[in-house]
Amino acid sequence: MPFALYSRSIKAAALVGSGLASFARTRRSAEATILTFHGLSEDSEDQGILDWSLHLPVEVFRSTCSMLAKEYHVISLADLVEARSRGTCLPDNSVVITFDDGYASNYELAYPILREFGLHATIFVTTGFLDGVEMFWFQRADLALGRSQKELLDWKINGKKLRLYLGTYELRQQSLKRLLPELKELPDTDLLSEMDRLEEALEVSTPAFEDLPKAMRPMTWEMACEMSLSGHVDIGGHTHTHPILARCDVMAMRAEISTCRDRIHAEIGELPFAFAYPNGGTDDFTRETLMLVREAGFKAACTTVSGRVHDTVSMHQLPRYGSPESVLEAKATVSGAFETLKDWRQSCRKAMSMI
Numbered sequence: 001m002p003f004a005l006y007s008r009s010i011k012a013a014a015l016v017g018s019g020l021a022s023f024a025r026t027r028r029s030a031e032a033t034i035l036t037f038h039g040l041s042e043d044s045e046d047q048g049i050l051d052w053s054l055h056l057p058v059e060v061f062r063s064t065c066s067m068l069a070k071e072y073h074v075i076s077l078a079d080l081v082e083a084r085s086r087g088t089c090l091p092d093n094s095v096v097i098t099f100d101d102g103y104a105s106n107y108e109l110a111y112p113i114l115r116e117f118g119l120h121a122t123i124f125v126t127t128g129f130l131d132g133v134e135m136f137w138f139q140r141a142d143l144a145l146g147r148s149q150k151e152l153l154d155w156k157i158n159g160k161k162l163r164l165y166l167g168t169y170e171l172r173q174q175s176l177k178r179l180l181p182e183l184k185e186l187p188d189t190d191l192l193s194e195m196d197r198l199e200e201a202l203e204v205s206t207p208a209f210e211d212l213p214k215a216m217r218p219m220t221w222e223m224a225c226e227m228s229l230s231g232h233v234d235i236g237g238h239t240h241t242h243p244i245l246a247r248c249d250v251m252a253m254r255a256e257i258s259t260c261r262d263r264i265h266a267e268i269g270e271l272p273f274a275f276a277y278p279n280g281g282t283d284d285f286t287r288e289t290l291m292l293v294r295e296a297g298f299k300a301a302c303t304t305v306s307g308r309v310h311d312t313v314s315m316h317q318l319p320r321y322g323s324p325e326s327v328l329e330a331k332a333t334v335s336g337a338f339e340t341l342k343d344w345r346q347s348c349r350k351a352m353s354m355i
């Protein structure tokens with residue numbers, strides 16, 4: 001486990017064990033929380049994937065859902081948006097579950113658990129991924145580094161020289177971690193040609209959809225329709241090909257957002273009401289993106305900026321927490337214990353500076 005996650009798990013255990021999570025749960029009950037998941041996995045062995053951060057072990061999701069069903073009110077994103085827009089009250093300790101991208105594991109592994117516990121979720125799908133038109137560029141990078149026979153690659157990107165070591169599985173993971181942030185900086189028009197260049201340099205072919213490891217595969221539209229009809233799942237938009245919208249020009253941005261909306265409408269039979277920005281950080285969308293998402297008819301949009309959903313939050317910049325790595329981390333997140341600790345630290349620092 002990477003050190004940052006390890007220390008977050010220890011912190012979460014301390015916050016829950018000390019009673020701070022229970023205290024925060026009571027004190028911050030009026031604040032809603034939105035959780036972000038991506039894919040789920042049954043095991044992380046021998047599937048040829050380097051970055052497992054997008055594929056949470058299914059047992060962690062199951063224990064998180066069990067805890068949420070017992071101790072929290074899991075509501076739909078539509079109910080949250082309606083209450084916040086009208087200024088009406090939400091149930092205490094409301095939590096919204098969301099998934100990004102549209103992996104088959106949402107249907108195969110998450111959906112049965114949602115039904116078992118009677119929970120609702122919104123799945124933000126990348127429509128070109130479900131159409132089988134284009135896999136994600138970060139999947140191509142993962143598989144290129146994972147499948148290459150090379151042990152070393154010197155790579156120039158963004159004016160930097162990266163020496164990518166590929167001698168062992170761990171070295172390949174570290175190299176991918178160094179490469180992904182650089183790829184995210186590229187203008188969208190250059191990203192796919194950069195992936196072609198990378199695959200060529202690593203002497204691997206672009207994988208076909210049938211070659212994707214199980215955890216990386218997209219759900220089908222039939223899966224999305226069945227979940228949507230069940231009442232447990234809403235299908236939201238996450239662009240057509242998953243570019244970082246801030247790296248697109250306005251025309252490309254508009255096409256990504258409207259194509260995504262229209263494909264969902266055509267397949268599901270309803271216009272999606274919510275959207276999630278790919279990557280979702282504050283630098284990953286612009287004022288134009290917000291305007292275009294509104295223009296396309298989306299009533300709400302989610303970021304990946306951590307935070308709680310207060311009364312004053314913008315419906316098109318809803319904060320969301322990333323996927324918890326354990327049920328203790330889920331508890332520390334949804335209770336508001338992490339936020340409470342942060343607030344206390346800030347107050348202490350302020351008090352010390354006044355002495």
Ligand SMILES: [Zn+2]
Binds near residue numbers: 279
């Ligand atoms: Zn995404």
